Amino acid sequence: MNSGVTAVKCFLWLANWLARVALVLLWPLAGAALAMPVALPGHGAQDATAHLELLEDPSAKLTLAQAQQAFVDGKFTSTADSKDALALGFTRSAFWLRLELSNTAPEAVHQLLDVVNARISYVTLYAPGPDGSYVETATGSDMPFATRALENRNFVFPLQVPARGTLTLYLRVQSTIGLIVPARLWAQADFGHYERHDYMVQAMYFGVALAMALFNLMLFVALRDRAYGLYVCFVVFSVLALGQKTGMASEFLWPQHLTWANPNYYMATSWGLLCFMAFMRSMLGTAQHLPRVDLGLRAGMWLHGLMPVLYWTMVQSVARFTIWMYVVSCLLLLGVVAWCMVMRMRAAYFFGGAFAVLMAGSLVTLLRALGILPTNVLTVDGLQAGSTLEMLLLAFALADRFNQMRREKLKAQSDLVLAKQKLVETLQASERELAQRVDDRTRELQAVNEKLEALSMVDGLTGIANRRQFDQELRKAWARLERLGQPLALVMLDVDMFKRYNDHYGHQAGDECLRKVARAMASVGRTTDVLARYGGEEFVMVAPASDGPSALLLAQRACQAVLALGATHAQSPFGVVTVSCGAASVVPGVGVTPQDLLRQADAALYQAKAQGRNQAVLAGS
Incomplete structure (x- = not known):
């Protein structure tokens, strides 16, 4: 019996030893199927994407414990x-990503995990x-x-990896x-430098866009040319779309509004394309030169104008269709521009160049969203780069339009001297x-401003000075009497039992x-005294x-x-409306302020009320 037990124990020990040897020999092969840990410390941005391990959760209901299992x-x-x-494309599934960090340094390492996609709806990090x-x-x-x-x-998530240890996230x-997950690891100092540079680039783009929008808005106001108004609308919607794409809008415009990010992006993009199509029709005259194509452009404008209704109700269902709709619209517009260039339309050359760089950036961004192109500096910021170049090229186009109009005007003036003289006189x-x-308007504005200034100093109910004017008069009187060394008195009044009066x-x-x-x-009061409504049923008088x-x-x-x-005041023991007054007087100087x-005066007022109301009390008496 004992010999049999001993044999079994020997067999189990041998099997365990063979299993350990097999594990050591097969470990390199198993590692090929799993992601390698990220070695720390590192410098600059370390790509963490290739080190991730992925699990799709079609039900989107897995817990952390289930993901670990x-x-x-x-x-x-x-x-x-x-x-x-x-x-990961367009999907309703949730995805679990596992990342292991290995620190070989003798001290703890502080890192930042940067998920470089501001439009992911939900991002949850589980860290030990x-x-x-x-x-x-x-x-x-x-x-x-x-x-x-x-x-x-x-x-961006801060992480701390223990010395000579690992951290599993x-x-x-x-x-x-469309779900795109770019992940990078940064040392804190390197990330700070990168962040400053990144926000500087964003500020440069939005600054250029804002400058172009304001400049062309002024031209639109001055010239009343519809093309400038359409261009301004296009720039505004482009900025909103790119602001949402980059996360700048969520950070600075509407940080508290849930679920706005992705619908806003598609809405601004659709309306931007609508304005771009209208701008193209105005600049290239497609209604006259390409009437059939113009019908397609008008249909596209209607489609892009109505699509935002769906974005706010079913954005996930129409997102993929919307992406392809943008692609088709871009190709259609590019074809129209190319045809107008073949027809040797002068505006089409400038317009075509601007449109080409914008659409190139848009297509790069869209193809990245579909997973066709990789994620890098060009594909991430391609739309912004294209948009910036487009704005500058269209500015040259509008400047050329100015020059063309000027040349035509000069030619007409040189041919018709009399018309020129008449035009000069008219001008x-x-x-x-x-x-x-302008002078009349300036005077009107000055008069209105003076009237508004006066109204802003008057209480609308009683017609006397309001709190704002009281504060100003008190400061002025205080400064004047401080120089003269004379006293300044203040009387604060309160209508007794006014709430009961209102209720009754x-x-x-x-x-x-x-x-x-x-x-x-x-x-x-005297003519030099200032009477003001202090607030509610309280009044105040300043007596220099x-x-x-x-x-x-x-x-x-x-x-x-007042008595x-x-x-009549049926709710007052006096039977009529009365007031309680608190008076105070000081000599302005060092150590005394208007608040004192x-x-x-306020303390004296409360004393008057405590003593039975309908009376005046001097502070300190």
């Missing part, structure tokens, strides 16, 4: 053949925390910008549009009229009551060169004037 079961596939980015459990960081273009781990137009991605008259109109008689009666109180208080007794006397006169109105004077 799937890796143990060998269901992940290597992406070693992918360069720069994973092009200090206690070894995985910490979830969920963000994406369909989530508020505040969910980003770092403030960046793309999705899981990344879950899902999108309502001179127009200039005089324009100058006169209604707000219209309350408004009329405030107007009566304002008129009564205005009757007791008035000491404490004078301020108290002014407050008592205000109480008597003399005899305005306000606080003293």
Whole structure:
């Protein structure tokens, strides 16, 4: 019996030893099917895409634990053949990506994982925390910008790889549009330099686009030429589309709006193409020269004008169709331009060059979205580069249009001397009229500004000074009396039990009551005093060169004037409308501020209310 047990133990030990040997011998072959860890530390940007392991989740319901089990079961596939980015196409599936980082340095390494696609709807990173459990960081273009781990137009996650250790990450991605996942690893210092350069490039593009839009907008306003207006609209929608594509719009325009990113991109692109088609029809005159083709352009304009309705309701369902629709539209427009160039239309040469560079950039971007072209600097920023060149070339086209019109005008003037003289006289008259109109308009604007300035200083309900004018007058009086060494008094008044008055008689009666109180208080002040509505049922009077007794006397006169109105107040123990007043007076100087004077008057007002209302109290008495 013992010998049999011993034989079994020997057999098991031998089998275990052979299994270990086989594992060592076959490990290189198994490694060929799995992604290699990213070796750290590195310099600059390290491509992490080729080191990813991929698992498709058609149900989009897998948890982290299930994804980890799937890796143990060998269901992940290597992406070693992918360069720069994973092009996963248009799908409703979620994808789990596994990335392993290996640090050979004797100290911990700080890295940044950069997912360079601002239009991925949902991006969730699972990274080990200090206690070894995985910490979830969920963000994406369909989530508020505040969910980003770092403030960046793309999705950037900070990582810490332990000394001489490894870090295993899981990344879950899902999108309502074509899914492209470019992943890079950065050292923190290198990423800071790259980020500054990246935002500088973005700022240059949007700055050029804004300058061109504003310049042509001014030309449109001055010339009333429809082509300039269409060009401006095209530039605006192009900027919006590229701003959404690059993530700049989500960061700076609407960081809190969920699900705006991808519908906005397609909407701006469609309307940009609509404006471009209209601009082409205006510049090339297709309605006269190519009437049949012009019908196709008009149909395309209607289609691009109506498609945004679908983007806001079913963007995922129509995204692939939209991409191909853009491709067909680009090819159609390119064909029209080529035909007009064959017809030797002067505008077509400039227009064709501008259109060609724009469409080349657009096609590069679209083919990258379809997974046909790889992800690199040209394909990522191709649309921006093409758009920038297009704007500049169209500016030359518009300048040539100016020069052409000028040459025709000069030729006509040289042939018709009398017409030229008449034109000069007409232009001179127009200039005089324009100058006169500018002067008239300037005077009107000055008058309106003065009126608005006056209105901004008056309380709309009572007709007396408002809080803004009070603040200005208080500052001026304070500065003047500080130089003169004279006292400045302030009386603060409050209508007693005004809320009860409003509740009992209604707000219209309350408004009329405030107007009566304002008129009564205005009757007791000097011409140099300033009466203002401080807020609600509170009023304030500034009395320059008035000491404490004078301020108290002014407050008592205000109480008597309001009491003399005899305005019935059924909810007041006095039976009529009354006010409580707090008076204060100080000599402006070092250590005393206007706020101190306000606080003293306010405290005296509260004392008057505490003593029974319908009375005046001097601060410090």
